[in-house]
Amino acid sequence: MSSNQAFQDFYADEFARCYGCGRLNEHGLHIRSWWDGDETVCTFVPRPEHTAIPGFVYGGLIASLIDCHGTGSAAGAALRARGGEPGTAPMPRFVTGSLHVEYLRPTPLGPTLEIRGTIQEIKGRKVVVTSTLSAEGVVCARGEVVALEIPEGFGAQGG
Amino acid sequence: MSSNQAFQDFYADEFARCYGCGRLNEHGLHIRSWWDGDETVCTFVPRPEHTAIPGFVYGGLIASLIDCHGTGSAAGAALRARGGEPGTAPMPRFVTGSLHVEYLRPTPLGPTLEIRGTIQEIKGRKVVVTSTLSAEGVVCARGEVVALEIPEGFGAQGG
Numbered sequence: 001m002s003s004n005q006a007f008q009d010f011y012a013d014e015f016a017r018c019y020g021c022g023r024l025n026e027h028g029l030h031i032r033s034w035w036d037g038d039e040t041v042c043t044f045v046p047r048p049e050h051t052a053i054p055g056f057v058y059g060g061l062i063a064s065l066i067d068c069h070g071t072g073s074a075a076g077a078a079l080r081a082r083g084g085e086p087g088t089a090p091m092p093r094f095v096t097g098s099l100h101v102e103y104l105r106p107t108p109l110g111p112t113l114e115i116r117g118t119i120q121e122i123k124g125r126k127v128v129v130t131s132t133l134s135a136e137g138v139v140c141a142r143g144e145v146v147a148l149e150i151p152e153g154f155g156a157q158g159g
Numbered sequence: 160m161s162s163n164q165a166f167q168d169f170y171a172d173e174f175a176r177c178y179g180c181g182r183l184n185e186h187g188l189h190i191r192s193w194w195d196g197d198e199t200v201c202t203f204v205p206r207p208e209h210t211a212i213p214g215f216v217y218g219g220l221i222a223s224l225i226d227c228h229g230t231g232s233a234a235g236a237a238l239r240a241r242g243g244e245p246g247t248a249p250m251p252r253f254v255t256g257s258l259h260v261e262y263l264r265p266t267p268l269g270p271t272l273e274i275r276g277t278i279q280e281i282k283g284r285k286v287v288v289t290s291t292l293s294a295e296g297v298v299c300a301r302g303e304v305v306a307l308e309i310p311e312g313f314g315a316q317g318g
Contacts (some may be wrong), residue, residue: 002241014212014213015212017210017212017213018210018212018217019208019209019210019211019217019219019220020211020217020218022210025208025210026208027206027208039305047186049178049184049185049186049187050178051176051177051178051181051184052178052179052254053173053174053176053177053252053254053309054163054176058177058178058179058223059179059254059255060178060179060219060220060223060226060227061178061219061223061228063163063219063222063223063226063258063260064217064219064220064222064223067218067219067222068219093212095211095212095218095262095265096218096260096262097261097262098259098260098261098262099218099222099256099258099259099260099262100257100258100259100260101222101255101257102256102257102259103255103256103258103260104253106254113227137225141300150212
C-alpha cells in the first residue's frame with residue numbers, strides 16, 4: 001500500500017462532503033492526510049485568495065488545515081489501533097471536539113505547506129492529535145485537535 | 160452612527176484583503192462585526208458547500224468566523240479604549256496570536272449564525288476576545304482569540 005493513500009479517500013460517501021476534506025465536495029479544499037511512519041502528514045498549496053495580510057496565509061485556512069488533518073489522523077490512528085490500515089477495513093469518522101491553534105509567525109503565501117501530526121492519546125472514542133504547520137522548513141503554527149468518533153448510525157440520521 | 164458600521168469596513172485598504180473579512184477580497188467570506196452595546200456581534204449565513212457532515216456547518220468555517228470576529232472586535236475595542244469609534248479615527252488592525260474553539264454541538268447548516276463577542280482584556284498591543292456562536296438561539300460553539308496589534312509600518316512591508 002502506498003504511503004500516500006489518504007485517510008480521507010476512504011471515508012464513507014455520506015461522510016465525504018466536508019468543505020475541508022471531503023472528496024465529494026466540489027467547492028471544497030480537498031485536504032488529504034496519510035501516514036509517514038508513526039506521524040501523519042498533509043501537504044497543501046493555498047490559493048491566491050487565501051490571504052490574510054497580503055503575502056501571508058489566512059489564519060482561518062491554517063485552522064482548517066489543522067482541523068481536517070487532525071480528524072483524518074484520528075481516523076487513521078483509531079483504525080491502526082484496531083489493526084487496520086486505510087483500504088483494509090471501513091474507515092472510522094471523527095468530528096472536532098476542540099481546536100487550538102498558536103500562530104507563531106506569519107505563514108508565507110506561495111510555498112507548499114506541510115502539516116505533520118502526532119497522535120498523543122487514544123481513549124475510548126477520543127483521539128488527541130497535535131500538529132505543526134511549516135513553510136519551507138520553518139514551523140509557522142502549532143495546533144491541537146481533540147477528535148471524537150461519530151457514533152454508529154449518525155450518518156443515516158444526519159445525512 | 161449606525162450600530163452596524165462594521166469594524167472591517169474601516170480597515171486601511173492594504174489590510175482589507177483577508178479571505179475571512181477583507182472587503183477587497185472578491186473570493187472571500189466578507190465577515191463583518193460591529194458594536195452592540197459593550198458586546199460585539201456578527202451574523203453570517205454559510206453557503207451550502209460549507210458543510211461538515213451533511214446538514215451541519217464545517218468546523219473550519221466556524222473557526223474562521225470566531226477568528227475574524229475576534230480580530231475585528233479587538234480593533235474596535237482598541238479604538239474605543241483610545242476614545243474612538245469606527246469612522247472617527249484610523250482603525251487599528253490586529254492579527255491572531257492564538258485561537259481556541261470548543262464545538263459544543265453540531266451547528267445546523269441553513270439558519271443565520273450569530274457570533275457575539277466579549278472583550279476580556281486589553282493590555283498593550285494584546286486584546287483577548289471570547290465569543291459564542293449560535294444558531295436559532297442555541298449556542299453551538301465557544302471561542303477565544305488572543306489578538307495582537309500589527310506594528311506600524313508592517314503594511315508597507317508586507318503588502
